[in-house]
Amino acid sequence: MKKTIFLLLITLLLASCTKKIDGTSEEAMKESIEKVKSSLDDKDKKEFEEALQIIMLNGVDFSNLLSENGVKETVGDIRNKLNGMTASDVIKEGERIKVEIELKKKQQAKDEIIELYAKKEKAEQAKHELDKFKVKRSRFYKRKQGTYFITEEPIIELTVFNGTEHAVSRAYFTGILSSPNRSVPWLKDDFNYQIAGGLEPGEEVTWRLAPNSFGEWGTVDAPKDAILIVEVKKLDGADGETLFSVDDFDEYDKDRLEELLKAYPEFKK
Missing domain, CATH: 2.60.40 (Immunoglobulin-like)
Incomplete structure (x- = not known):
């Protein structure tokens, strides 16, 4: 009897772990997401919800949401992304996207820091000439x-x-x-x-x-x-064109460079 109950619990546990999102329709997607969520404990549920939001928003062209056809197209893309995914799949994909976004942000920050340093150097040279x-x-x-x-x-x-x-x-x-x-x-x-x-x-x-x-x-x-x-x-x-200007690196640029270097000190010269 105990063995039977134990096997039943294992079966139910495995079944809950393999619940998948059904993206065949908007209604099916909503229902299956709720079923997947209900099978998770509080910690996993929070991670699942956060990852789900990241996946849904990733790559969305928000200008498409201004028209009915655009909304339908966006929802269709989301359904295709999520179709067949388990809770574990969603969480892993959410983490992958987060890492990818952070890498992009870091690269963008690096590019902007290089640009600001160049502006600062140009302004310092201009000050010397002025x-x-x-x-x-x-x-x-x-x-x-x-x-x-x-x-x-x-x-x-x-x-x-x-x-x-x-x-x-x-x-x-x-x-x-x-x-x-x-x-x-x-x-x-x-x-x-x-x-x-x-x-x-x-x-x-x-x-x-x-x-x-x-x-x-x-x-x-x-x-x-x-x-x-x-x-x-x-x-x-x-010729009327600027020769030298200290405005090439203004207070906004100075504050922006300091802000970026606080977030990414590894790019500090």
């Missing part, structure tokens, strides 16, 4: 103008020297207006200047630029001790 385009003197003041109706015109006065080997047609700057012993500047703003006739290598020139009186330079109320610091950010050549 340092040759020197702002030898910078000053900000407001000049009174008008006879009956007196207004104040903002003036940015710059003396620059082109120490690069290239003629420059336009220069881009960041101006920082701040006071000594004050951590927060009165104003930080980008501006640029189209150079009439360009600035040849070795030339020095003084410009008096007049920003919009209704813009930030016109409305800023800085004290007399305020100092203007000007940084060169970008230069255009004689």
